[in-house]
Amino acid sequence: MYRERASRLAGAVVWENTVAGAGRVLPDGCMDLLWHEGRLLVAGPDTRAYVTEGFPGVWAGLRFYPGTAPAFLGVPAHELLDQRVELSDLWPASVVRRLCARVVRAGDPAAALEEIVLERALPADPLPSRLVEALGAGCPVAAIAGELGLGARQLHRRSLASFGYGPKTLARVLRMQRALSLARAGVPLAETAVRAGYADQSHLSRDVRELAGVPLTGLLR
Missing domain, CATH: 1.10.10.60 (Homeodomain-like)
Structure with a gap:
């Protein structure tokens, strides 16, 4: 079941989804910070539908307002075009390990992701x-x-x-x-x-x- 709410980060959305089978994520101009089974990932911008299959379970995420994720990630959006990558591919592994441990301890992955982003958010362009x-x-x-x-x-x-x-x-x-x-x-x-x-x-x-x-x-x- 999918549910979402407005984030305290301007324009962003915090969401959770229980995935049982294949799904279709449509292009929307956004990028997401994702949590799934102990892993932090980044969903880059899509130019076509992204079909999710083979990754069942509970997902949590924060969907950034269009165009705002690169400032948080420190990576231009075009480098992540049509990709799903580990956050540790973009940030130091030691930092990501600490963040993963923090999400696990929180017990509410979606809320923990929101707190992490709010702490590291830069002034909006x-x-x-x-x-x-x-x-x-x-x-x-x-x-x-x-x-x-x-x-x-x-x-x-x-x-x-x-x-x-x-x-x-x-x-x-x-x-x-x-x-x-x-x-x-x-x-x-x-x-x-x-x-x-x-x-x-x-x-x-x-x-x-x-x-x-x-x-x-x-x-x-």
Whole structure:
């Protein structure tokens, strides 16, 4: 069973999930700090659905607001693109061992992860949230770059470091998430396509299938 709550870290989500079989994690522009059976891992940004299989049991995690995890991890997002890695691959093993022991002692892995992140969090870079908000409002990438005082190439480099991919890919991912939220709320698919920023319902279906790996109707079921 999956459950989540808002974190005390701005924009983040703390979650727990009991996994029995294969699952599908959709691209959302985020990165997660994960706990599973005594291990700390990092889920990098996804450009396609990540199918989870072969790792049953209880998982806990903290999902960072899009673009904010690299500052905590000390690693550019593009280096972790479409990957799940051990935290000890990024940080000294001795530090990770101490953190693992701390999570075990806490008895509540999700809460312990949140405390660890809060203690080590750095001041937020305003660019990721401004970019996410502007793309969510449907602003063109060139216009966003101008508003942020950045050239197109500079914005692309900053986006790679923060999100793992350029602003156009980020816009696709965020648009799909908007569409899924509308469709799951019962909005008809034709209206969902228009409100989420697609040309039409066919465009919505094609884009979701490319990013999610399954038809939109399958996700809604």
